[in-house]
Amino acid sequence: MAKVQAGRSKTGLLLVVLIIVVLASTGINVYYLTQDRTAEPTAEAKPTPAPAPELIFVTIDPFTVNLQDGDYDSRLLYTGLSLKVGNAQTRNAIERNMPLIRNRLLLLLSEQNPREVTAVGGKQRLAEKILEQLKRPLDPTQPELIIHDVLFTEFIVQ
Template sequence: MSGINATFTRYRAVAVIILGLIAVLALSLFVYLQPGVKKELLPVTQTVDGLPAENDLPPVYFPLDPFTVSLQPEDGDYGAMLYVGLTLRLRDEKTRELVESQLPELRNHLILLLSQQSLASLTSAADKQALLKKIKRELNQQHPNGQPSFVTDVFFNSFIVR
């Protein structure tokens, strides 16, 4: 009898820890499987406009080939260039097909927009965020009237000013 008590006393701490872990795992599994909780636990991503992105559909990303544009001269300083690569987050796969069909026009609008920028207007992080908003607005103005915006967000892949 004393051998059983000694063994039980010896492993009591281990048994309490194991039972505690089982209880925590069971409780977390119960909470996770509750209806309606899963969506609330998902992180909400922000767009460049500060609005939450929609979590209903998986995002569709459309990377654009990087390109180089000449920037507006400042104080007689010529030759400033911007090398930029962008990725667009689109509404759905149908929108991806629309963007692919209009890609030459969209790239033209992007080049015109970016070539209007000056070196001083691209220095801070806030300036770059404002540029992302301009790009998103410009691209969404190119879709047919009456349809919702097709570009939900814009991301820089590369951004080099020389």
């Protein structure tokens, strides 16, 4: 009977030790899972990139202008534009003053030579001239317009 008692006590002792090991490992896991991992950044942690700024485009409806080609020849330019602007304030100012902007563009475009605007780099030079025109204040109280780029969405010379 003593042998049976000794076997039971060894089994009981082994069971108690096993329960203690399981409880200890569970406690350690719970501890690590509940720790705030942002408190100590590791060397591997990489900063999250800042979100890209929102792209804001203002579309200017297409229009047609006469181009002068020689003394009596007349050619047509049909063009549509989009402006890449820096903020909503600039977009709102452009939309509010669209008649003034279209007038400036009409006058500028009608001065162009058809050979120059169709040449290599001619559209880029024209875009730079348009940008200069649009950066001029529309009225004395207007804040500075932030226009990054002029994009031609349509461009036909006939």
